[in-house]
Amino acid sequence: MANETEKTAVTTENGRKFLWSFQPKSGKDAGESIVRNFLLHWFPAKSAERSLSWGYSFYLGTITFALFLILVVTGVVLMFLYVPSVERAYQSVKDIENVxxxxxxxxxxxxxxxxxxxxxxxxxxxxxxxxxxxxxxxxGGQLRPINWIIGVVLLLTTLFLAFTGYLLPWDQLAFWAVTVGTDIARTIPLIGDEVRFILIGGHEIDQNTLIRFYVLHCFFLPLLMVGLIVYHFWRIRKDGGLASYDTIVNKQEKIKESNGGGKKTYSLLGITKGRTVEVESTTRNEDAHTVNSIPHLIRRVGLVILATFVFVAVMSLFMPAPLEEAANPDVTPNPAKAPWYFLWLQELVTITTFTLFGITFDGGFIGGVLIPGVLLIALCVWPFYDKSSKDATGVWFAKERLRQNLVFIVICFAIILLTIIGTYFRGPFWEFYLPWEAWPDLPRIL
Ligand code: HEM
Incomplete structure (x- = not known):
């Protein structure tokens, strides 16, 4: 009998280890484990009223997240039907469209x-x-600049996810857009050819490229995205919610900067006795400026996700996905364009290509690598060079940040303008045409 009890104890112990290896020694231990727990703390118990307002963040991050959810759900369905082989990819997409x-x-x-x-x-x-x-x-304890850098990586991951997916239909549009896009890598000095080789798995875009892009698109990049998003959200929680809050509220409360963030204690929903855990507080006088996240925050987030879903569904009724002829490496379209979100780079390459004393300087490196590289580095280090005071945190168009906001807006407008020119104003041989101007009767394919 004793043996039987021992056996059960061992099995339970093993099961516990397998499911929950952390063994709290005391109530305080258990409480702290929850405060420090990653998954249980995406949403705070209370949220600042101001950061919930529609007009502060426009819920743009939540919309982005909702779009990612739609992509995961529809992407999994498409995976059941798509065949990542050069011989069958196009036909499988045609079947998805028509059968x-x-x-x-x-x-x-x-x-x-x-x-x-x-x-x-x-x-x-x-x-x-x-x-x-x-x-x-x-x-106290805020690390928003780190979350900004995580955001920059999320931006790059989004672009790379979109780019790798672009090739999969294996039609002319896909094949040539990816050809133009990956050709930019060639212009990196010394290692350009090697970078392109690694990217496409050879010298030509073929089966190796397709399977490489497929695995990146369906597995590695979504996985990376999920990991980054989880951390991004957890960081927002750790930083005491959106930046709008602590500046405005703390100012109202006339807290001196030298006071730091202060401390607060949690009672932990009665899981442990007494007030057990002390953590750094990001805000003051919480009760006066916050509402319960459930239902106020959750309701809004739910509504935004639902509205995004409905919008994309209705849009898709009227805007079907294009599918051109099957990819043909021997027939180059004229003009051959990169995916629209890389057209500003293609345009930059054109602008920075010039001839001086009979020598043509290829803009591939300056426009395709150097300028975007400098912009990317600037984006990452900007928060560390921004010396404006804490009063400008979470304040739209703060006077102190006027100059840097203007520089940022000018760069954004330049990128948008170049994208529009590349999309609507470029015709055969990448010549400039007005959108309503007829293109000359040149061969549309080379
Ligand atoms: C897949 C991409 C992304 C998702 C799903 C996402 C999601 C979110 C969400 C839901 C929020 C809460 C506030 C809001 O809705 O605006 C947020 C805040 C934030 N995001 Fe993102 N984000 C993404 C990309 C980025 C990028 C590209 C950056 C910057 C380069 C960035 C930087 C930040 C920062 C610094 C905050 C905190 C803002 C504050 O305290 O007010 N995020 N993000």
Whole structure:
């Protein structure tokens, strides 16, 4: 009998280890483990009223997240139907369009959500910048500049996810857009050819490229995205919510900066006795300025996700995903354009290509690598060079940040302008044409 009890104890112990290896020694231990727990703390118990207002963040990050959810759901459905082989990819996409019930709709949703996600992640970044929301406020323990850098990686991951997906239909549009896009890598000095080789798995875009892009698109990049998003959200929670809050509220409370963030204690929902855990507080006089996150925050987030879903669904009824002829490496379209979100780079390459004393300087490196590289580095280090005071944290168009906001807006407008020119004003041989101007009767394919 004793043996039997011992056996059960061992099994339970093993099971516990397998499911929950952390063994709290005391009530305080248990409480602290929850405070420090990653998953249980995405949403705070209370949220600042101001940061919940529609007009402060426009919920652009939440919309971006909702679009990612749509992409995951529709993407998984498409994976059941798509075949990542050069011989069969195009036909499988054609079947999704014409044979599978509602296949065209799922594909349209996936494609439209991709384009919208690129747009909304950009808009979200613009709002964070213009609102000085990458800066730490008066509260303690904040690391908003780190979350900004995580955001920059999220932006790059979004672009790379969209780019790798672009090739999969294996039609002319996909093949040549990816050819133009990956050709830019060639212009990196010394290692350009090697970088392109690694990217496409050889010298030509073929089966190796397709399977490489497929695995990146369906597995590695979504996984990376999920990990980064989880950390991004957890960081917002740790930073005491959105930046709007602590600046405005702390100012109202006339807290001196030298006071730091202060401390507060939690009673932990009665899980442990007494007030057990002491953590750094990001805010003061919480009760006067906050409301319960459930239902106030959760309701809004739910509504935004639902509205995004409905918008993409309705949009997809009217905007089906395009599918051209099957890819043909021997027939180059004229003009051959990169995906629209890289057209500003293609345009930059054109502008920076010039001839001097009979020598042509290729803009591939300056426009395709150097300028975007400098912009990317500037984006990452900006929060550390922004010396404006904490009063400008989470304040839209703060006077102190006027100059840097203007520089940022000018750069954003330049990128948008170049994208529009590349999309609507470029014709055969990359000549400039007005959108309503007829293109000359040149061969449309080379
Ligand atoms: C997949 C991409 C992304 C998702 C899903 C996402 C999601 C979110 C969400 C839901 C919020 C809460 C506030 C809001 O809705 O605006 C937020 C805040 C924030 N995001 Fe993102 N984000 C993404 C990309 C980025 C990028 C590209 C940047 C900047 C380069 C960035 C920087 C920040 C910062 C600094 C905050 C805190 C802002 C504050 O305290 O007011 N995020 N993000």
């Amino acid at each position: 599978v019930s509602f296949g065209w709709f799922i594909r349209a949703m996936h494609r439209n959500a991709t384009h919208l996600m690129v747009i909304f992640v950009f808009l979200h970044m613009v709002r964070v910048f213009l609102g000085g929301a990458y800066k730490n406020g008066l509260g």
